[in-house]
Amino acid sequence: MQEFTNETIDLANLPKYEDVILTAPNSKYWNVIVINLGIVLIILGAFLGLFIFLLDDKLPNPIYPIAGYVLFSAFLFIIYRLSFKKRGFALREKDIIYKHGVIAETTTIIPINRIQHVALDEGITSRSYGLATLQIYTAGGASGHVQIAGVEIDKAKMIKEALVKRLDFIVDATAE
Known part of the structure; x- marks a missing residue:
């Protein structure tokens, strides 16, 4: 009969995955992200333009949705750039x-x-x-x-x- 053991593992002696040097994505991948994000933002911008055009007489000032779109786009680029650097x-x-x-x-x-x-x-x-x-x-x-x-x-x-x-x-x- 095999003897059963269940020893406690010393967590301090386990290898640390944080110490592993990670390979970052190729720097050209940022260009791919920018192109893909640009395509999405162009499509969203076209819909926003259509929305503003159709509701032109009902919108008090179309600058607000345009400013919101520009801020949203800048926010997305910043988040994607930070994400790219963390991979x-x-x-x-x-x-x-x-x-x-x-x-x-x-x-x-x-x-x-x-x-x-x-x-x-x-x-x-x-x-x-x-x-x-x-x-x-x-x-x-x-x-x-x-x-x-x-x-x-x-x-x-x-x-x-x-x-x-x-x-x-x-x-x-x-x-x-």
Whole structure:
């Protein structure tokens, strides 16, 4: 009969994920964000212009919605810029770390053995800058999925291959 043990773990001796140096998204990814955000803001601006045009006689002063739109646009650019600077990822021997967020900073650590599928997404704008998004799907449901955007296509393919090879190794080891 095997003897049961349940020792307390000394938390001070655990490795600190905060000490891991994260890889930031490629600087060209900021251009992709600006283009995508610009397209959305142009569409919103067109709707605002149509709204102002249709209600021209009922609006006391159209400068207020226009000023609100400009302030909202500036706020979005600031938030996206801060968010861009906070992003980072690291591929380690047994897991992958992804950090993001401005108001609420989120660090996701996915053990390699929990990964079920890895996909590579190249959007139109990202592809024109030679960038891709790594999508990592886990067994933990939608909350465990991670999308790492702004990775150079060659590097993203290498990471995907490395993860797939490790997954194959884990599957082979558990099958034996």
